[in-house]
Amino acid sequence: MEAAGRGGLKDHVRANWRNVVLVCRKCDKKVGGGFGPQGDERLAKALRRHLSLKKGRKAAAGIVEVSCLGVCPKGAVTVVDGADSREWLLVRPGADLDDLAAALHLGTG
Numbered sequence: 861m862e863a864a865g866r867g868g869l870k871d872h873v874r875a876n877w878r879n880v881v882l883v884c885r886k887c888d889k890k891v892g893g894g895f896g897p898q899g900d901e902r903l904a905k906a907l908r909r910h911l912s913l914k915k916g917r918k919a920a921a922g923i924v925e926v927s928c929l930g931v932c933p934k935g936a937v938t939v940v941d942g943a944d945s946r947e948w949l950l951v952r953p954g955a956d957l958d959d960l961a962a963a964l965h966l967g968t969g
Contacts, residue, residue, distance in 0.1 A: 875917035880942035881907070881964050885925040887937040894953020903937045903951060910957040911966055921966050941965060 883904040893899065895906035904925045913919045922942075929948070931938045936950040941964045951960060961967065 873917065875922065876920060877917070877922040878920060879965050880922040880924060881966065882924055882926045882929070882940040882942065883907075884927075884929045884931070884938040886928040887932065888925065891935065891937055891953055895955070895957070899954065903939070907957060907960065907966075911961055939964070 885904075888902045888904060891903075893901055895901050895903045896909065901909070904923050907913075908915070908919075908923050911921070913921055913923065929938045929940065931948065931950070933950045936952045939949040939951050939960075941947070941949070943965045949960075949963060
């Protein structure tokens with residue numbers, strides 16, 4: 861496979877992700893925390909920390925904050941599992957992160 865596109869630049873980049881989760885940044889900000897051990901973290905950060913995931917493409921899975929997904933539930937954060945994108949989750953503050961990780965096919969670390 862050729863590694864060069866126009867001008868010798870790569871045309872793709874590999875990631876170690878086995879799955880990707882999209883978290884609505886707008887919902888997460890509106891809820892204003894409510895996740896993690898003390899209940900003071902945003903969902904994306906709390907889930908990443910709970911699963912001991914690094915940031916970026918070298919992590920085992922990707923948890924990516926995206927702009928508004930257009931659902932805008934009251935008191936919840938919209939989350940999309942890349943492996944099952946037909947069913948979106950509405951995650952309320954205080955949700956069990958182990959149950960959420962299982963629902964998102966993320967495993968435990």
